[in-house]
Amino acid sequence: MPETTSQLESHESRLELFAERFKLKDQWEAQVKALNETGVLEILPESQDIGIVGIDGKEYPIPKYEDILSRINPEKIELLEHKLEQGFSKLQLIPMAMPLDVLADRYKRELIKHSKDGTLLSTDNTPLDLNAENPLYVWEEYKGADIEGKLVYYPKRLDKENHEGKTKQQLIDQGDAWEIRLIEETVDIPAQGKGQTIGGRKQLEANKSPNEYLRLTQEDPQYQNEQGLTPESWLVKAITHLHQTNQQIDDYQGKGKACYLFGVFFHALLGVPVGYFFRGDRRAGLYGSSPGTRNSNYGAFLSVKI
Numbered sequence: 001m002p003e004t005t006s007q008l009e010s011h012e013s014r015l016e017l018f019a020e021r022f023k024l025k026d027q028w029e030a031q032v033k034a035l036n037e038t039g040v041l042e043i044l045p046e047s048q049d050i051g052i053v054g055i056d057g058k059e060y061p062i063p064k065y066e067d068i069l070s071r072i073n074p075e076k077i078e079l080l081e082h083k084l085e086q087g088f089s090k091l092q093l094i095p096m097a098m099p100l101d102v103l104a105d106r107y108k109r110e111l112i113k114h115s116k117d118g119t120l121l122s123t124d125n126t127p128l129d130l131n132a133e134n135p136l137y138v139w140e141e142y143k144g145a146d147i148e149g150k151l152v153y154y155p156k157r158l159d160k161e162n163h164e165g166k167t168k169q170q171l172i173d174q175g176d177a178w179e180i181r182l183i184e185e186t187v188d189i190p191a192q193g194k195g196q197t198i199g200g201r202k203q204l205e206a207n208k209s210p211n212e213y214l215r216l217t218q219e220d221p222q223y224q225n226e227q228g229l230t231p232e233s234w235l236v237k238a239i240t241h242l243h244q245t246n247q248q249i250d251d252y253q254g255k256g257k258a259c260y261l262f263g264v265f266f267h268a269l270l271g272v273p274v275g276y277f278f279r280g281d282r283r284a285g286l287y288g289s290s291p292g293t294r295n296s297n298y299g300a301f302l303s304v305k306i
Helices: 004-023 024-037 063-069 076-083 102-119 168-173 209-219 229-247
Strands: 050-053 059-061 091-093 136-138 152-155 179-183 258-260 265-268 270-279 283-289 302-305
Touching: 004 024, 004 076, 024 063, 024 091, 024 229, 063 179, 076 179, 076 302, 091 229, 102 136, 102 229, 102 283, 136 258, 152 168, 179 229, 229 270, 265 270
Parallel strands: 136 283
Antiparallel strands: 050 059, 091 179, 152 265, 179 302, 258 270, 270 283
């Protein structure tokens, strides 16, 4: 049935309160500013707007503040209010249509800039040394993988034949050229036994396999409507957090852990992406791991789609 005028007014009032509590507009402005200043965004030649060019060669302007509000319907706002109570208080604007290779290059630039400025720090504010010649190791299998369909997004199983994931082009075609997500305020993945319970939800802890993390999102009610990060989400988080705070995320020899990005799957290779910073090599990395691998230095973060 169509919504009545009173129902629409009630939703608009609730949405306004949510946006104010969440500081949604301030967060949107900060995300746009960071993505622009780090070179993720460009002036689009046809529309003359700011945004990205996708793997399909089409222009995708960055979502406006009103675009975010339009995605929050009455059913969604109840979920988002609940997740806000559980620590999902940071907004992400993720250029999913952007070639992964290009987004990784923007991260390299930001790492080099901070290293030159002497402002590359771990989350415990320890200065980090950087291999400026090769600041980001990227496993060779990533090259062109999102364009060629070798990566599938949001799989239901980490299985070669029955993953039920979608290619990047399929995400674009369904309207997700830009994803808008909420991520946790926590920057460092807790070690095993160190996770806190926030709003009735236990933070994910290190030392579980990607298969186990994925199963938790499907079977444990505390993690309902949550998904693993993608390389694009991780890169945006790394770029914007470094730009805004001078801190490098997922330094597993510091306070952090390497992060399984099980929102994506190399289905033919049975590989799950991993994002990290390794002090020994003095560089960040995007590598891969098997779905069943456990490691006390590896964990995962989750996100909620708006």
